[in-house]
Amino acid sequence: MAVACVVMYLHLVSGGGGSLLAEHYTRDLGKAPAVADKLKAAELRPNIVRSGPNYVVYITTAELLKPAERDGEIRRAIALYLTEKVKNGTPRQREITEKTLKRHPLFHRSICVRD
Numbered sequence: 001m002a003v004a005c006v007v008m009y010l011h012l013v014s015g016g017g018g019s020l021l022a023e024h025y026t027r028d029l030g031k032a033p034a035v036a037d038k039l040k041a042a043e044l045r046p047n048i049v050r051s052g053p054n055y056v057v058y059i060t061t062a063e064l065l066k067p068a069e070r071d072g073e074i075r076r077a078i079a080l081y082l083t084e085k086v087k088n089g090t091p092r093q094r095e096i097t098e099k100t101l102k103r104h105p106l107f108h109r110s111i112c113v114r115d
Helices: 031-041 061-070 072-088 091-103 105-114
Strands: 009-013 019-026 047-051 054-059
Touching: 009 072, 009 091, 019 031, 019 061, 019 091, 031 047, 031 054, 061 072, 061 105, 072 091
Parallel strands: none
Antiparallel strands: 009 019, 019 054, 047 054
């Protein structure tokens, strides 16, 4: 999915009760801050971490809500991802997805509308 013209991938993480992240991976140290600047221009608060040979620019669930509220395509991509995890994810992924849907009804409504 694209957030502020940046291709990002959705990822469930299990720390702290579980969360949904949107991540952009790059091996270029110079590109990571440039990607973060694009996201900052869209009034988001990105983070940059190193993960093996890659740099990961990511936004948290709370930040992901902002563009999801404005953009139906982002909301739809998140809803499809969460639907896939509910149907075919591991037990832990299902648990995290259910918690995410309870905490953020915006995504739950998007799933219900599509069914």
